[in-house]
Structures are given as C-alpha cells and as structure tokens.
Amino acid sequence: MEGELIRASGLQEALYYKDQDSAFFAGGTGIGYKDSGIHAKKLILVPDLPGIRTITQTDGMIRIGALVTFTMALDDVKVPGYLKEALRFCGSLQKRNRATIGGNIASWRSDSYLIPTLIASGALIGVTGKGGEETIEIGRYAEERERFQDALITCVLVKQGQESAGENGVRVLSKRYANTVESHAYLTIAMGREMEEYRIGLAIRNSGIFCPDIRNWDVSWKRANVTDDFSGSEEYKRYLTGVTLESMYEKLSTEGGRES
Ligand SMILES: Cc1cc2nc3c(=O)[nH]c(=O)nc-3n(C[C@H](O)[C@H](O)[C@H](O)COP(=O)(O)OP(=O)(O)OC[C@H]3O[C@@H](n4cnc5c(N)ncnc54)[C@H](O)[C@@H]3O)c2cc1C
Secondary structure (H helix, E strand, O other), X not given: OOOEEEOOOOHHHHHHHOOOOEEEEOOOOOOOOOOOOOOOOEEEEOOOOOOXXXXXXXXXXXXXXXXXXXXXXXOOOOOXXXXXXXXXXXXXXXXXXXXXXXXXXXXXXXOOOOHHHHHHHOOEEEEEEOOEEEEEEHHHHHHOHHHHOOOEXXXXXXXXXXXXXXXXXXXXXXXXXXXXXXXXXXXXXXXXXXXXXXXXXXXXXXXXXXOOOHHHHHHHHHHOOOOOEOOXXXXXXXXXXXXXXXXXXXXXXXXXXXXX
C-alpha cells in the first residue's frame, strides 16, 4: 500500500477525489492485502457521515452503516442471525475488528464472506455517487456495478430473519466451502425464502458472483468460468453446488421457517 492519503472534509469532497486510480479506505484489510488486486495511488478515508457507523431498525428493515465492522455487527442484537452466520465466515478475530460491511460489499470478491447471503436475503444497498444518492436492491446492484465504480456505499438494509412460521421476514441458509476456516472459500452458496419467493447467491472463487434463478441455476453455471484447481475439479464443484442447493431448498420448503 503506497501513495497519498486523503482525509476529505465531507461526502462531496470524497466523491470529487474518487477516480480509477484511487480507493476508499475503510478498514484497510482488503487494501492492505498484497493479493487483493487493489492498486490505488490515492487512498480516500471514508468520510464520517451521520449513521455510517451505526445500526438502526426501521419498518422491518435493519440499517447497517458502511463503516460498521464485522465485530460491531456480531455484537448487535438487531442484526439477524442469518447475517451473523455469514459474518462468522471471516474466521480471524483481528480481521473482524477492522473489516467493514461496506468494504466487503464494495470488494465484490469471488470468495466473498457476505455477498451470497445478502443476495439471498434481498438486501438493499445505499449508495451515493456523483449522480446522487440511491437505494438499490443488491441483485440490481450486481447487474449495474460498473455504474457505481466511483460511488460510496453508505449502508446496507437487511430484512429481519424469520424466527417462526408465519412471521414476516426472510429465512436464509448459507454455506461456505473452504479447506480451513482461514482459507479462501472456493464456493459460497446461500438460498433465501421470503413468502413463496426463493433467491440464490453464489460466489465461485476465481469466477465471480452470480444471482441465478432457482429453476435453472445451471444456466449461470455454464456462463461461469469454473476451472479445476487444488480445491477440486469443475465437476466436483458443480456436484457440490447442486446437492447444496437441493438440500437448502428441501429445508426452506418443508420446515416451518425457524431460523437456526
Ligand atoms: C488474509 C486475508 C484474507 C481475506 N479473505 C477474504 C475472504 O475470504 N473473503 C472476503 O470477502 N474478503 C477477504 N479478505 C478481504 C477483506 O478482509 C474483506 O473483504 C473486508 O470486508 C474488506 O473491508 P475493509 O473495510 O477492510 O475494506 P478496505 O480494505 O478499506 O477497502 C476494500 C475495497 O473496498 C472499497 N471500499 C471500502 N469501503 C467502501 C465504501 N463504503 N464504499 C465504496 N467502496 C468502498 C475500497 O475502495 C477498496 O477497493 C481478506 C483479507 C485478508 C488480509
């Protein structure tokens, strides 16, 4: 990590400095990592905006500010259990203390801890760019990510987890496949059910993040460039994805909706 560090006086100044050669500095765990692929000549500290470090509850949604760390979210009773499960995919306590929710979403890594779960839950992303502020469903954000390259993520809005059958809220199951808790995941799979709607979030290491339709997830798989590597063959990963999705569907469609 090298270059200029910029402490902007507010949001507009931070956005003014943001271009292709710069990065926002939140927890710094992604930026400081040599294999992150982030090469920035300027680092802009994420400005201390109102609500950017807090977790609040409004109208059945939980708003989590972008600078909330994994540890802060894990310690907060308002954060739903399904999201805590994904936050624990980050096994290192030191990293949890610094890594932020906004930084994780913005990094959009193919071994992402949180994104499959956020997609499966139908989360919303609060984002402000040079064109203004918007709140966008994460599936759409995935499709239009180019447009948000220099924008600042300000928050994520997540739905309440469904604690018992018939309650409002979403039920989400997530599974991370990695050789150890500290290794990079080669597959991260999440499925969510909200009323009769099912959503899937899939992160395939070195290939990307996908939001496939439950009826034909294999169409996305065919588009993904999945390769054989030390974690297994393409065929094995495809098999694992299929059986995991089947078992998640079985649980979500037959159980009464209790969050584990
Ligand atoms: C050893 C090691 C292993 C790791 N393994 C994983 C892993 O398996 N899965 C995983 O998901 N991550 C992994 N990471 C990366 C990192 O820890 C997480 O992605 C973390 O959540 C990033 O958050 P941060 O606050 O540290 O982001 P930063 O490092 O501060 O920033 C990362 C990127 O996000 C952008 N950014 C940050 N905040 C915002 C914002 N509010 N709006 C817009 N853009 C923003 C920055 O411009 C930068 O490009 C690993 C890191 C290390 C060091």
